[in-house]
Amino acid sequence: MARSLGMSLREFDRLPDLERSLWIAEYEREQATCGECGRPIAECSDPEREWYPFRTVCFATQAQAAHQARYERLHEKAQWHNGIFTSWSERQTDEHPFHRDAGVRIGVAERDLHPWDDFTREPDASPIPPDPDEED
Ligand SMILES: [Zn+2]
Structure with missing residues (x-):
């Protein structure tokens, strides 16, 4: 994750706690979000769920x-x-x-x-x- 921010691990560890927590939270949110549909992966990768079409x-x-x-x-x-x-x-x-x-x-x-x-x-x-x- 430090690498994705362009930092060394040491640089990342030196960030203030709040900033580090925010980066970690954002990283976790990205990891849990489907790159295809933008929904939580836990929802859209569930084969038991039904998806209905709609149009605007x-x-x-x-x-x-x-x-x-x-x-x-x-x-x-x-x-x-x-x-x-x-x-x-x-x-x-x-x-x-x-x-x-x-x-x-x-x-x-x-x-x-x-x-x-x-x-x-x-x-x-x-x-x-x-x-x-x-x-x-
Ligand atoms: Zn998805």
């Missing part, structure tokens, strides 16, 4: 993945756009040099931050906010 769900990540998939499906055929997402092409051209994923990161928020940009449903939706001086 991040609904924000789930929603993000769904929006991402919808966006990709919406632009599955024509994946190249004009830079402001209002015109799409099946091939990369001078007018459509940008791939649908270039520079795009799809996130989720608790409110609609860009209500004008319905990019997962409207193929030609633009991320550029409408000019407040212009009426529809």
